[in-house]
Amino acid sequence: MSLPATPLTERLGCRHPIIQTAMGWVSDAKLVAATTRGGGFGFLAGATIPPEALEAEILKVIELTGSRCFGLNFHMFQSNAAECVELAIRHRLRAVSYGRGPDAATVARLKAAGVLCIPTVGAVKHAIKAEAMGADMITIQGSEGGGHTGSVPSSILLPQVLDSVTVPVIAAGGFSTGRGLAAALAAGAAGIAMGTRFLMTTDSPTPASTLERYLAVRDPARVKVSLAVDGMRHRMIDNAFIRRLEGAGPLRRLLIALRSARRWQRDTGMSHRQALGILWRALREDPATLAQTVMAANQPVLLQHSMVAGQAEAGILPSGQVAAAIDRLLGADELIATIVDDAERCLERLCQGRDHGAVAAPATTEVK
Numbered sequence: 001m002s003l004p005a006t007p008l009t010e011r012l013g014c015r016h017p018i019i020q021t022a023m024g025w026v027s028d029a030k031l032v033a034a035t036t037r038g039g040g041f042g043f044l045a046g047a048t049i050p051p052e053a054l055e056a057e058i059l060k061v062i063e064l065t066g067s068r069c070f071g072l073n074f075h076m077f078q079s080n081a082a083e084c085v086e087l088a089i090r091h092r093l094r095a096v097s098y099g100r101g102p103d104a105a106t107v108a109r110l111k112a113a114g115v116l117c118i119p120t121v122g123a124v125k126h127a128i129k130a131e132a133m134g135a136d137m138i139t140i141q142g143s144e145g146g147g148h149t150g151s152v153p154s155s156i157l158l159p160q161v162l163d164s165v166t167v168p169v170i171a172a173g174g175f176s177t178g179r180g181l182a183a184a185l186a187a188g189a190a191g192i193a194m195g196t197r198f199l200m201t202t203d204s205p206t207p208a209s210t211l212e213r214y215l216a217v218r219d220p221a222r223v224k225v226s227l228a229v230d231g232m233r234h235r236m237i238d239n240a241f242i243r244r245l246e247g248a249g250p251l252r253r254l255l256i257a258l259r260s261a262r263r264w265q266r267d268t269g270m271s272h273r274q275a276l277g278i279l280w281r282a283l284r285e286d287p288a289t290l291a292q293t294v295m296a297a298n299q300p301v302l303l304q305h306s307m308v309a310g311q312a313e314a315g316i317l318p319s320g321q322v323a324a325a326i327d328r329l330l331g332a333d334e335l336i337a338t339i340v341d342d343a344e345r346c347l348e349r350l351c352q353g354r355d356h357g358a359v360a361a362p363a364t365t366e367v368k
């Protein structure tokens with residue numbers, strides 16, 4: 001039995017109802033191209049690609065795939081958010097995704113240009129608002145998902161949102177298998193979106209030392225939610241850096257934040273004047289949360305330590321709890337094919353009323 005076409009495959013123009021989500025320093029042109037070639041739909045992580053390199057990264061995906069069947073992720077708080085909108089329109093990308101999204105007029109402009117708007121939400125009220133703002137589809141991310149995440153698990157959030165909006169809904173947070181895809185489709189979702197599972201592929205740019213850290217997680221409880229980085233719920237693998245941050249008092253936390261900010265200032269070539277300006281604004285807004293504000297501002301650098309430099313204990317390791325269920329790296333194309341295959345068999349068994357037997361495990365691939 002083949003998987004049915006869904007609004008996701010029809011509107012995004014991909015073969016399979018599987019999205020590779022945007023992950024800072026991870027979802028680059030190579031990973032997006034590998035996803036596209038495998039029949040899925042990939043999003044470039046526009047929040048961490050330097051503004052001056054973003055257009056080249058978009059052109060690289062087009063060159064590698066001969067297609068514009070991919071998307072760009074960005075957030076309105078980025079300094080180059082307006083440019084992200086312009087680039088998506090200029091290069092006729094199929095979709096954009098975002099958390100804190102653009103206003104209704106910008107959403108309307110994107111839609112008029114043929115760019116589908118697919119926000120990610122973690123609560124029903126945000127899904128209702130996103131639809132009112134013009135979203136074409138909505139990705140729900142359950143609390144088990146990686147990075148910034150809400151507090152409602154996918155199994156509760158998905159049916160709630162399906163009952164509350166009329167646009168197609170994509171399920172994210174905790175997915176990695178064909179069983180998960182079959183369950184989401186059966187519940188009424190248009191497909192699934194996965195972050196952590198695509199991070200843990202041989203097409204991900206993540207250094208081997210950091211991937212080893214993800215593969216070593218066996219207990220989902222070790223992938224915890226912390227508020228210590230920026231005051232928001234952030235799911236990540238428990239490591240030395242986050243423990244140090246959580247264990248520190250307010251002053252020590254500020255020192256850790258400032259030390260990290262100094263490195264950030266050096267790495268980004270920011271002048272003392274600019275850095276002091278950020279500090280001054282943070283102080284005026286709320287001195288009590290100064291450490292948090294500084295930490296939030298240099299979050300890309302915290303991520304860079306682990307995701308680019310391979311220093312898994314020196315930065316943050318955003319991850320979904322599903323990392324604990326993943327024990328091997330696959331190529332993105334092999335991953336998509338395996339998930340589709342398994343989902344088809346699940347649905348076949350369901351339709352024929354057969355026993356729920358085991359699905360074969362995919363072949364092992366060495367850590368690169």
Ligand SMILES: Cc1cc2nc3c(=O)[nH]c(=O)nc-3n(C[C@H](O)[C@H](O)[C@H](O)COP(=O)(O)O)c2cc1C
Nearest residue numbers: 021022023024145146147173174194195196318320
């Ligand atoms: C390492 C990492 C980085 C992430 N960075 C971003 C980001 O830059 N923008 C964004 O919208 N979501 C980001 N996310 C969230 C993912 O796009 C996705 O919604 C989430 O991983 C889905 O849950 P899963 O990990 O259980 O598949 C990130 C997640 C991870 C694991």
